[in-house]
Amino acid sequence: MTYSPVITANKDGLVASSSPTIRALDGIQVGFWDGFGHRGGSKYLLSQDPRLLVFLRDSSSVQITTDERGLAPLRTKPMPQAIFLPAGVPLWSKITHGSQFQILQVIGHSDKLHRFLRPTLGSSAALSALNEIVEVQDSKSVSLLSHLVKDELLGSNRRDAYVENLVGSILADVVENPNTEGKDLSGRLTMAQTRKLRSLIDASSSYRLKVGDLAKHLGLSEDWFSSCFKSTFGTTPARWLLERRIIEARRLLNRTTLSIADVAQLMDFSDQAHFSRAFRRIVGKSPNEWRRDQSRPDSEG
Template sequence: MTYLHSMICHTEGIRAVRPPIWRGLDGAVGVYWEATGHTGAQGYYLSPDPRIMIFFNEVSEQIRLTNEESAPAPRYRPMTRALYVPAGVPMWTSFTAMHRFSHLDLHMHSEKLVRMLSPSIGRSTVLSALRHPVEVEASRSTQMLATLLVEELEQPARHPAHAEHLVASIATGLLDFTGSEERASGRLTQAQMNRLNALVASRADCRVSLPDMAACVGLSESWFAFAFKQTTGKTPLQWQMARRLELCQDLLRSTNLSIAQIAAQMGFSDQAHFTKSFRQVVGQTPAAWRRMSAAL
């Protein structure tokens, strides 16, 4: 039986440059879009079913997203080229620059997907994976599978089972099945850490608030702080400070910026604060570390 999906979608400043190509399958609907978004364009999307988005061109510099209503700009994160959005999870997008893009949307029936994947993966593992979002850069194999599926959407040449198995293969490659053990032990999954790394990397000084970090992975602040410490052995503040100081070391090594300039650029209150933090973690003052690095 062909599955029919429903979705709430509101956009401003985004237009299709050609009619979408779509095909209904048993348990899924595939839609291929080519569109353009203007600077400041926005979108809101909410589906009662899980869905996958695969972009065929770079979008991280032009499109940002959040799952929080009325979120301020700093809480938006870069769009990745492969996303899994669980059922009922809203998404808001915003364009920072005009951009033409193409992507494959896969709307899937949850129970059908569970029946397809459970024999090889296990029902409980599949159900757990379906509840957790994934945002990654699409692997070569995922891109190839998505390309093959778009060809089948546009010009069906084989039995529908071929397209349905392509959908299952894309889902198998993208869903976070490896996270079940981590979630059971109170640790963050690799997919969640990837999202945090992308969020922190998007800030010039690597500074992100605890509420923003918790929202990025869909956890409460208290549970996030516990799970983060279980995963990394550090508090979120300690982890961010280590990232900031790594960037400071790069600046000390590769630029002629003064220590005061580096302190200001990386968000320290003053040079004394920078020096104290650097010495506590690295074991030397920034000036001593720069001299040692230059001598090596």
């Protein structure tokens, strides 16, 4: 496993860093840096294994991007408190003003990190999580656990099993609860949040989910969730939920002999009139008109 420093001197000598404290464990390596970054310093990182970076001090002086076109100002954003990068994902960073850094970095084999996540996420979701960039901002639990790892690395009793458990807890916290204070840095839902949202919807056996249910599942306020959802999917969550119900209603109208009233009840509309109004708003026709059109030989369904 290749292990590269987070902050190091670039060709202009603009970045200074103390020697890192590195601990090699079974399938993972943990490093801690306590150094100073000079204004204008930049760094390009690329790892063939998944990487987790946690800033134990303020990271506001660092701008980052994963855009292959590099550090153009319009493509960068502030470094979050913690960021998980899948294997092979590059990261460009630039320091906007001099500041002291404390950084914890974990690089681990995918199979090892999968074992950390599998008990809580399940095997397939854990594999998916390892292929997604995840950002966390202002998480008290990530901060507390990371400081415990730092203390253990710098202390005299460096117990491997203890450090491994702490690292596994940090990773699970980041992947399971991205942006725990409720705001994605880009104003969009992250891939991890989108995955959690789809898991909730797939697991639901009814059509009674409300916007508040979705927001609560992600730990976001309803207003902020609605804003991020629209930025991500181009529609409001209320309309998206309605469209999902109408899609299923169309399937029932086309493939069963259920009455319009029965379909309205199954799709959790208050009555047939409410269902018909919603159906016309989405489809452009009433349920009766749409069903009649589907029975025509030239209908495309």
